[in-house]
Amino acid sequence: MLVIGSGPAGSAVTKRLTDLGAKVVCLEQGDWVRPGKYPSERANWETELRRYFYPNVRRLPEDYPVTTGGELRAVQMANAVGGTSIHYTAHFPRFRPSDFRVRSLDGVAADWPIRYQDLEPYYDVNDREMGVSGLNGDPQNPPRSPRPTPPLPLGVLGETIARGFDKLGWYWWVADNAIVSHIYDGRPACMSHGKCTLGCPIGSKSSADVTYWPKALRKGAVLRTRSRVREITVNSEGGVRGAIYYDQNGQLHEQLASVVVISCNGVGTPRLLLNSKSKFFPHGLANSSGMVGRNFMMHATASLEGIFDQRMNGYEGARGAVAFSQQFYETDLNRGFVRGYTFQVARTYGPVHEAWGGIVGAPLPWGGRHHEAMRKRFAHVIPLIVQGEDLPDENNRVELDPDVEDSNGIPAARVVYRNGDNNRKLIEHGLAMGRNLLEASGAVEVRNGAIVVEASHLMGTARMGDDARRSVVDAWNRAHDVKNLFIVDGSSFATSSSVNPTSTIGALALRTADGIWGRRHEWS
Numbered sequence: 001m002l003v004i005g006s007g008p009a010g011s012a013v014t015k016r017l018t019d020l021g022a023k024v025v026c027l028e029q030g031d032w033v034r035p036g037k038y039p040s041e042r043a044n045w046e047t048e049l050r051r052y053f054y055p056n057v058r059r060l061p062e063d064y065p066v067t068t069g070g071e072l073r074a075v076q077m078a079n080a081v082g083g084t085s086i087h088y089t090a091h092f093p094r095f096r097p098s099d100f101r102v103r104s105l106d107g108v109a110a111d112w113p114i115r116y117q118d119l120e121p122y123y124d125v126n127d128r129e130m131g132v133s134g135l136n137g138d139p140q141n142p143p144r145s146p147r148p149t150p151p152l153p154l155g156v157l158g159e160t161i162a163r164g165f166d167k168l169g170w171y172w173w174v175a176d177n178a179i180v181s182h183i184y185d186g187r188p189a190c191m192s193h194g195k196c197t198l199g200c201p202i203g204s205k206s207s208a209d210v211t212y213w214p215k216a217l218r219k220g221a222v223l224r225t226r227s228r229v230r231e232i233t234v235n236s237e238g239g240v241r242g243a244i245y246y247d248q249n250g251q252l253h254e255q256l257a258s259v260v261v262i263s264c265n266g267v268g269t270p271r272l273l274l275n276s277k278s279k280f281f282p283h284g285l286a287n288s289s290g291m292v293g294r295n296f297m298m299h300a301t302a303s304l305e306g307i308f309d310q311r312m313n314g315y316e317g318a319r320g321a322v323a324f325s326q327q328f329y330e331t332d333l334n335r336g337f338v339r340g341y342t343f344q345v346a347r348t349y350g351p352v353h354e355a356w357g358g359i360v361g362a363p364l365p366w367g368g369r370h371h372e373a374m375r376k377r378f379a380h381v382i383p384l385i386v387q388g389e390d391l392p393d394e395n396n397r398v399e400l401d402p403d404v405e406d407s408n409g410i411p412a413a414r415v416v417y418r419n420g421d422n423n424r425k426l427i428e429h430g431l432a433m434g435r436n437l438l439e440a441s442g443a444v445e446v447r448n449g450a451i452v453v454e455a456s457h458l459m460g461t462a463r464m465g466d467d468a469r470r471s472v473v474d475a476w477n478r479a480h481d482v483k484n485l486f487i488v489d490g491s492s493f494a495t496s497s498s499v500n501p502t503s504t505i506g507a508l509a510l511r512t513a514d515g516i517w518g519r520r521h522e523w524s
């Protein structure tokens with residue numbers, strides 16, 4: 001069996017299938033990144049923050065360009081063993097049961113063909129495989145198995161905002177993070193130095209290169225790095241037969257397989273499908289519905305920062321999220337929009353990031369007043385993120401860029417995106433409520449940023465559904481059009497929820513592996 005992409009999705013499918021007894025080859029265009037090479041180990045780590053997340057800025061041979069249209073300014077991702085989890089913040093929430101029934105509950109977007117209960121056991125397995133810290137007992141979410149490691153410390157920052165939540169009577173809970181707080185699975189406990197998004201140098205952050213991959217490789221999975229797939233090939237019956245890929249010397253090969261799983265993320269997956277044209281699929285593989293690349297979602301997001309007289313020391317401690325609140329998660333039409341948002345209590349980076357404008361992008365004054373402003377701000381800030389549900393819209397899309405290619409001459413992806421009216425109203429509400437919260441917590445000043453126009457949560461572009469005319473994959477992540485093709489990553493999300501996607505991606509990937517194995521008589 002062939003898996004393409006080695007991030008949280010591809011690694012989970014590979015490990016699960018290998019455990020079940022399948023022979024699996026994974027093709028990954030990137031390479032292993034040695035922790036010693038992470039910018040988090042270097043003195044200029046903060047300036048690296050500005051370039052490290054962006055393939056168009058890094059321009060490594062393994063990156064592919066992603067051009068943008070509409071309001072979107074940039075797409076963030078990593079192309080390496082472990083995929084974008086090398087750089088993710090590692091907040092690890094789950095979808096809520098309502099997220100799978102948005103059409104039934106609120107008359108918008110779509111229902112998923114599966115329910116929370118279908119994914120629940122896989123969320124638990126994924127948490128154990130990855131290594132998660134957190135606290136059981138969240139009263140507003142379904143119970144879950146004991147967290148593999150205890151929660152990360154709240155610190156003075158978390159305790160301060162918790163008092164604000166309590167004062168307003170708003171629900172909040174300690175966040176689940178894919179960062180281990182104790183020694184776990186041979187990995188060391190987090191040392192709280194806060195540079196996680198640039199790559200954890202000691203392996204406490206649960207990126208797929210240190211979680212799934214070592215275990216999958218020990219079990220016999222084959223991971224071929226610097227192997228960039230150009231297209232998926234089809235056989236004379238219109239089933240998939242394998243993939244054509246470039247090795248690091250630019251030589252072409254075809255890897256044959258009885259089953260192909262695509263896990264290249266919400267941009268890379270539609271790009272590969274659209275690049276895989278044949279007489280059976282003239283508009284791209286698995287695209288008879290025309291939905292490949294459509295309904296791109298990325299979360300409606302904006303940030304605030306509260307400035308406090310006391311020190312909050314936000315630069316100490318793992319990034320992830322300190323705490324979260326889903327007080328405004330579900331639809332209340334009195335607010336003027338549907339669905340809702342999560343508050344994530346974040347931490348800060350270092351002084352350079354703060355001088356440049358911190359999480360709200362408002363730079364400190366340069367010159368005479370700089371030191372005074374810096375003394376008041378740096379170490380005195382609580383950052384708060386408003387992350388809202390982004391409704392699917394067919395006009396928001398991933399397509400092929402006719403003018404731009406990667407280093408192998410393969411057409412690049414172009415992502416076109418505009419925030420809808422619902423997003424703007426939701427963010428306006430979230431910023432107003434966030435201001436109330438920070439003031440209730442004791443902030444002497446509150447500043448907010450604009451709605452974010454960069455994408456890091458890449459979803460919706462090969463959506464799951466029962467109706468083959470309106471969706472790309474079925475309830476088991478199998479392509480409606482091709483019985484031995486599976487697609488699992490954020491692209492298969494029917495809706496975005498207002499929580500971060502990766503634990504749901506991992507759970508879906510494990511379930512997909514079970515589905516493939518359960519049908520093995522169809523392709524053996």
Ligand SMILES: Cc1cc2nc3c(=O)[nH]c(=O)nc-3n(C[C@H](O)[C@H](O)[C@H](O)COP(=O)(O)OP(=O)(O)OC[C@H]3O[C@@H](n4cnc5c(N)ncnc54)[C@H](O)[C@@H]3O)c2cc1C
Pocket residue numbers: 004005006007008009010027028029030053076077078079080081082083084085087088089090091092093197227228229230263264265266268269272320456457458488489490500501502503505
């Ligand atoms: C700065 C940042 C912070 C984030 N924080 C969070 C967070 O706190 N919580 C959360 O849940 N999520 C977070 N995310 C999102 C998270 O990183 C992604 O959801 C997750 O990595 C997606 O996993 P994936 O396996 O689907 O895709 P990826 O991790 O993107 O992996 C896809 C892999 O496929 C490979 N690939 C693509 N095309 C080809 C090809 N043609 N041939 C061969 N290989 C190919 C790529 O090289 C890549 O390695 C964050 C993302 C960013 C950028």
Ligand code: SF4
Pocket residue numbers: 040179189190191192193194195196197199200201202203204205317318319
């Ligand atoms: S704070 Fe913890 S998870 Fe983050 S980089 Fe440091 S050790 Fe790794």
